Amino acid sequence: MDRLIFLSLLLCLQLSGVCSKAQMTGNWGDQGNGTYVNPVLPADYSDLDAIRVGDDYYAISSTMQFSPGMVVLHSKDLINWEIAGHVVDDLTRISPQLNWDRMNSYGRGIWAGSIRYYNNKFWVYFGTPDDGFFMSSATNPAGPWEPVHHLWSVSGWDDCCSFCDDDGQLYFIATNFAVDPKNNKKYNIHLFRMTPDGKRLIMESDSIIHQSNGSEANKLYKINGLYYHYFSEVKPEGRVIMMARSKNIYGPWETRQLNHVDPKMDREPNQGGLLQAPAGKWYFLTHHGSGGWEGRPTSLLPVSWINGWPVIGKPDADTIGRMVWSGPKPISDKRKISIQSSDEFDTGKLNVQWEWNYQPRAGKWSLTARKGYLRLYAFMPVSARKQANVILRAGNTLTQRSMRTPNNTATVRIDVSHMADGQFSGLTHFSTTSYSLFGIKQENGIRTLVYDNNGKDTSGITISGESVWLRSTWGTEGISQYAFSTDGKTFKTVGNTYQLTWGSYRGDRIGIFNFNTREDNGYVDIAWFRYDYRK
Structure with a gap:
């Protein structure tokens, strides 16, 4: 057996315990x-x-x-x-x-x-x-x-x-x-x-x-x-x-x-x-x-x-x-339809692929406060549940399904100029068994790029501009690599890779998060979210 095929098979079996030729190739x-x-x-x-x-x-x-x-x-x-x-x-x-x-x-x-x-x-x-x-x-x-x-x-x-x-x-x-x-x-x-x-x-x-x-x-x-x-x-x-x-x-x-x-x-x-x-x-x-x-x-x-x-x-x-x-194919049809993934937030309503993690809090998100943007107001996570995975108890997390295809690129542009101390906002992958958060955290008026991989933080890059572009890329093996940009053109990778997982009968979710661990204060404006899962 070709060594590359053998390694792909071994990796597929390790990741999910199950495999097929289609899953190996994507x-x-x-x-x-x-x-x-x-x-x-x-x-x-x-x-x-x-x-x-x-x-x-x-x-x-x-x-x-x-x-x-x-x-x-x-x-x-x-x-x-x-x-x-x-x-x-x-x-x-x-x-x-x-x-x-x-x-x-x-x-x-x-x-x-x-x-x-x-x-x-x-x-x-x-x-x-x-x-x-x-x-x-x-x-x-x-x-x-x-x-x-x-x-x-x-x-x-x-x-x-x-x-x-x-x-x-x-x-x-x-x-x-x-x-x-x-x-x-x-x-x-x-x-x-x-x-x-x-x-x-x-x-x-x-x-x-x-x-x-x-x-x-x-x-x-x-x-x-x-x-x-x-x-x-x-x-x-x-x-x-x-x-x-x-x-x-x-x-x-x-x-x-x-x-x-x-x-x-x-x-x-x-x-x-x-x-x-x-x-x-x-x-x-x-x-x-x-x-x-x-x-x-x-x-x-x-x-x-x-x-x-x-x-x-x-x-x-x-x-x-x-x-x-x-x-x-059972039926020959030339129309091109596919699972929706991207959203420019310019139609007055969320596109149908979006699902909030739990019923969202009324008045804490808006598509009209700033035309062409999704505004997310930060509020404190539910404190009654004591667990390490903070994203599981943080409201205003907007999600969609992660696809198992060879080339996935999800990018979000966020205006962070109205953040407050204690606020953290950005991109996430999560299930009930593991999570990663990649975004901007503000403390003492300073906004810093932070990558949280199951509780292990990587930070240190100060973000001074109004907007930041955040990106996650992954393939059929489900290994995500985060990157950021301050101009929307040049992206730099940050931190180690993150292995997507599933838990509680649900697969990995890619999402936008925004919470504040101190008080209900601050907001971000999401200019767009673009997700390409091309074959």
């Missing part, structure tokens, strides 16, 4: 020649569900504590995706723990859900492990979405899906992953009927339709007159995709495994949505359940119908599928 998505390579989205778009409405495809992905919540994606060809919007604009309608003054719900918040289209509306249902289930609907998937409605206050449940039968009856399916006191078993899958408005469960209709080790990721379909219950469960080989089918929604169900997994090589594709393209072929849009530093990326797998079962991936001799890393 190749992904649309190849421009009628083919594609998985992943189609090399970033943390996890806990997926997807549907087709006419010639358009829509997907949703969980967001946990980030706001706005539950991102909605759009595609014309299942390969190239853009962000359409978000379902939840106010996380405090779910829980006060998701507000800027609490910030203690990492790994919690908005988990997996489902998106469906019926009765001339899009319907999204989702759960949180602590607060229960919520729903919203919209006529346009880009929004506005109705304020989230609390469907059921309960804890220990997840992975729900709504379903509209041919007669208009609405159903709701979800997993109770807590121990059931009646039978002392975990991961019972329950089926309920719902009221016609989809806003209340008919509790007396509760029926357990399945129980197995780790059974969750529920979806319901009706195809050719049969009910199909999609779910995943844990087997000795890893978390696999399962399907049950029946002539009656209450069973009896016939169950079959749909794919094999190798966690070290294919990263356990499981949660996702079953789709039929206009030409008749079927596909499965899925996340990879084993997370790397970029989180749990998205792949598209072909589906082969064998004896009435949708086998996912390339069928083995046992007619159970395996991971497929490339193939012909």
Whole structure:
């Protein structure tokens, strides 16, 4: 084996414990020649569900504590995706723990859900492990979405899906992953009927339709007159995709495994949505359940119908599928769409890729205080939580997903002329397991460039001008190098590299931060943020 390839493989395995040829090379998505390579989205778009409405495809992905919540994606060809919007604009309608003054719900918040289209509306249902289930609907998937409605206050449940039968009856399916006191078993899958408005469960209709080790990721379909219950469960080989089918929604169900997994090589594709393209072929849009530093990326797998079962991936001799890393594009579409990343802050609203870490504090950020700039007012981090990673408890942190591509360059231009003593503002990479902060800190009226790598500071360069340009670059290995400029032309690297990480089911986030450890004082103006993740 070539030494460079061997070292790349070794590094990939060390970074995430899992690997593929595509991840080694950084190749992904649309190849421009009628083919594609998985992943189609090399970033943390996890806990997926997807549907087709006419010639358009829509997907949703969980967001946990980030706001706005539950991102909605759009595609014309299942390969190239853009962000359409978000379902939840106010996380405090779910829980006060998701507000800027609490910030203690990492790994919690908005988990997996489902998106469906019926009765001339899009319907999204989702759960949180602590607060229960919520729903919203919209006529346009880009929004506005109705304020989230609390469907059921309960804890220990997840992975729900709504379903509209041919007669208009609405159903709701979800997993109770807590121990059931009646039978002392975990991961019972329950089926309920719902009221016609989809806003209340008919509790007396509760029926357990399945129980197995780790059974969750529920979806319901009706195809050719049969009910199909999609779910995943844990087997000795890893978390696999399962399907049950029946002539009656209450069973009896016939169950079959749909794919094999190798966690070290294919990263356990499981949660996702079953789709039929206009030409008749079927596909499965899925996340990879084993997370790397970029989180749990998205792949598209072909589906082969064998004896009435949708086998996912390339069928083995046992007619159970395996991971497929490339193939012909399902649909030929020349339109150029991609996940949005840059923002000039000149449209009067934040671009759709941005998500705050927790619900932002009203009045502490503005796109109108200075035209063409994002103003961030500094305030003190939440002091109730005693932990080393300060960025996890600092409000006014605006984030987006870091992409696992060969060439990533994120640059921000910041006006620091109105900072106050105790204030620190700049670029960050963070997860719940590690962080780095690179920016300007002011003390005694002096502004200094500071690089904080998990609590180890590197500083000493005094910044005297009004503006500073901060940059982070990284590649498929997830090693970031920071640099700065005082004229926007010549950049100088600072400090050691930083290894991007993941934690609490989330991949690394690139973001803009601004806080003051002394008092609520000072502000910065962000002129623009430009992020290029070209192939």
